[in-house]
Amino acid sequence: MRYLTAGESHGPQLTTIIEGLPSQLEISIEKLNDSLRRRQGGHGRGRRMQIEKDLVEITAGVRHGKSLGSPICLQVTNDDWKHWTHIMGIEPPEDDTEMKRQISRPRPGHADLVGGIKYNHRDLRNVLERSSARETTVRVAAGALAKQMLEQLGIHVTAYVTTIGGIHADRSIPETLEAAEIAERAAGNPVYCLDEEVSKQMVAAIDAAKKAGDTIGGVVEVRVTGMPAGVGSYVHYDCKLDARLAFAMMSINAFKGVELGLGFEMANLPGSQVHDQIRYNAQDGYTRETNRLGGTEGGMSTGMPLVVRGVMKPIPTLYKPLESVDIDTKEVFKASIERSDACAVPAASVVAEHVIAWEVAQALLETFPADHLDQLRNAVNERRKAAKEF
Numbered sequence: 001m002r003y004l005t006a007g008e009s010h011g012p013q014l015t016t017i018i019e020g021l022p023s024q025l026e027i028s029i030e031k032l033n034d035s036l037r038r039r040q041g042g043h044g045r046g047r048r049m050q051i052e053k054d055l056v057e058i059t060a061g062v063r064h065g066k067s068l069g070s071p072i073c074l075q076v077t078n079d080d081w082k083h084w085t086h087i088m089g090i091e092p093p094e095d096d097t098e099m100k101r102q103i104s105r106p107r108p109g110h111a112d113l114v115g116g117i118k119y120n121h122r123d124l125r126n127v128l129e130r131s132s133a134r135e136t137t138v139r140v141a142a143g144a145l146a147k148q149m150l151e152q153l154g155i156h157v158t159a160y161v162t163t164i165g166g167i168h169a170d171r172s173i174p175e176t177l178e179a180a181e182i183a184e185r186a187a188g189n190p191v192y193c194l195d196e197e198v199s200k201q202m203v204a205a206i207d208a209a210k211k212a213g214d215t216i217g218g219v220v221e222v223r224v225t226g227m228p229a230g231v232g233s234y235v236h237y238d239c240k241l242d243a244r245l246a247f248a249m250m251s252i253n254a255f256k257g258v259e260l261g262l263g264f265e266m267a268n269l270p271g272s273q274v275h276d277q278i279r280y281n282a283q284d285g286y287t288r289e290t291n292r293l294g295g296t297e298g299g300m301s302t303g304m305p306l307v308v309r310g311v312m313k314p315i316p317t318l319y320k321p322l323e324s325v326d327i328d329t330k331e332v333f334k335a336s337i338e339r340s341d342a343c344a345v346p347a348a349s350v351v352a353e354h355v356i357a358w359e360v361a362q363a364l365l366e367t368f369p370a371d372h373l374d375q376l377r378n379a380v381n382e383r384r385k386a387a388k389e390f
């Protein structure tokens with residue numbers, strides 16, 4: 001299974017084409033749109049999100065609410081496009097007014113300068129249009145299809161925020177908490193954090209950063225429950241599930257670190273406090289007493305929940321400007337900006353949920369190749385049974 005995306009942040013639309021999703025999968029547009037709505041939200045978002053009303057249009061690959069097994073095309077319109085038709089015109093401009101509005105001032109921490117050097121764009125708008133996290137709209141849409149496939153196999157993916165601007169929620173989510181309950185609690189909260197009290201402090205931290213013209217980052221956690229054992233493999237570097245989860249998380253704009261389970265804390269602990277003791281009972285088969293490794297051993301799912309965290313750096317566009325150099329004059333300037341997010345960690349948790357769902361679904365289909373959903377479900381259930389009887 002694979003997908004590509006196309007589209008500029010202020011162009012007419014974003015598009016994704018998805019290939020390899022099994023047929024006979026029930027697809028709910030409401031669920032796709034719910035994912036998009038959550039990605040738009042979260043405290044700290046800028047004015048752009050008041051303009052956009054992200055809704056997905058399915059233009060190929062689905063009939064009467066079910067996947068056909070043929071490529072699926074999803075499109076999301078940019079409502080802001082109508083304000084940018086001249087600046088973003090596909091045709092050459094009629095006069096040079098638009099050409100004079102080129103961007104020559106790269107923002108520290110964004111893709112502007114290096115993207116300009118790499119693609120030889122003197123107008124840095126040509127870089128920022130595609131490097132913008134607006135692209136995550138259709139990545140979330142693709143991931144929302146993967147989520148629906150996983151749900152129909154009893155595998156649930158949820159995400160929430162654990163840290164914003166140095167304020168931490170308790171990381172130990174009870175194993176008994178159902179995926180649906182986690183999702184409900186996260187979505188019903190302005191920063192998508194499971195702790196009501198801590199979320200108030202996070203909101204205050206975002207407001208304070210915004211008032212100071214600054215930005216803040218944070219940590220998001222993704223949890224995948226219902227995994228069969230043995231998805232991914234130790235036999236090749238690029239089959240390792242943990243490596244692939246890390247890649248997926250790091251592919252999100254502004255994400256700079258990933259950990260599974262206890263993650264970097266493992267550096268401070270002896271092996272006896274890191275590895276999860278193996279247990280067996282007839283009802284559940286093999287389990288682990290704890291889940292400190294975050295659900296993988298040897299690049300394969302153990303059957304315990306996958307627990308993946310990612311850290312997002314603070315947004316690079318600052319109202320309190322940092323110094324940079326104008327690429328035309330080579331003079332130092334202090335950037336002034338019109339609008340930006342002060343904190344997009346809550347929104348990014350939704351992106352993380354969906355890119356991890358995509359990666360898990362892809363790895364699942366590599367372990368259990370299938371053309372249609374029943375075939376996949378049978379193979380997954382067969383593995384669950386075999387693991388129990390092993």
Ligand SMILES: Cc1cc2nc3c(=O)[nH]c(=O)nc-3n(C[C@H](O)[C@H](O)[C@H](O)COP(=O)(O)O)c2cc1C
Binds near residue numbers: 133348351
């Ligand atoms: C959901 C989301 C929203 C973002 N919003 C902004 C924004 O408003 N302004 C900004 O400068 N960067 C924003 N970013 C971060 C930039 O897209 C990112 O820093 C940039 O693409 C450069 O990539 P890098 O940080 O991975 O090097 C956002 C990222 C995400 C995930």
Ligand SMILES: C=C(O[C@@H]1CC(C(=O)O)=C[C@@H](OP(=O)(O)O)[C@H]1O)C(=O)O
Binds near residue numbers: 048131132339340
């Ligand atoms: C549009 C989205 O996020 C954008 C991501 C982004 C960036 O530089 O990454 C910059 C901002 O774009 P604009 O300059 O148009 O306000 C954000 O609003 C979105 O998430 O849908």
